[in-house]
Amino acid sequence: MIQEFKKFIMRGNVVDLAVGIIIGAAFKSVTTSLVKDVITPPIGLILNNFNFDDLFISLNGQFYPTLKDALDASAPIIKVGSFINVCIDFLITAIAIFFLIKFVNHMEEVIDDLGEKEEPEAASKPEPEPEPEPAPPPPPEPTTEERLVAVLEKLSAQLDEA
DSSP states (O other): OHHHHHHTTTHHHHHHHHHHHHHHHHHHHHHHHHIIIIIIHHHHHHHOOGGGGGEEEEESSOOSSSHHHHHTOOOOOOOOHHHHHHHHHHHHHHHHHHHHHHHHHHHHHHHHHHHHSSSOOOOOOOOOOOOOOOOOOOOOOOOOOHHHHHHHHHHHHHHOOO
């Protein structure tokens, strides 16, 4: 069982997943710092020194001037500012991942194009598909003479019956 576990852990997908999780966690801390330390302070300055982290809603109906006062009173609160920061953090992360994937896809296309230019494949023409056999020609239509003979035969048969 230990050998199977070693084999499972050393598979490329598992190692790639582990590396991705570690880099993602590091990236998360970078984007969180970007939001809290770089993006929200200028927005707060524009809004007269407003701090998003201090934005909250008290659920017990009492007024608390700051978030610290509400937390000290153990009041039930909804931290709206914290939620806004997390949403901004998520958007930055999503945009960064979008551009990263777009860049990786572009690089794969460039590498594929380079590979095709370096190793030109023998230009082989595909074999043409055989044409389907033509349908047999329709039987020729009876001539005027043959039609007249058929009509006369019908008339003659009707006269014989009468």
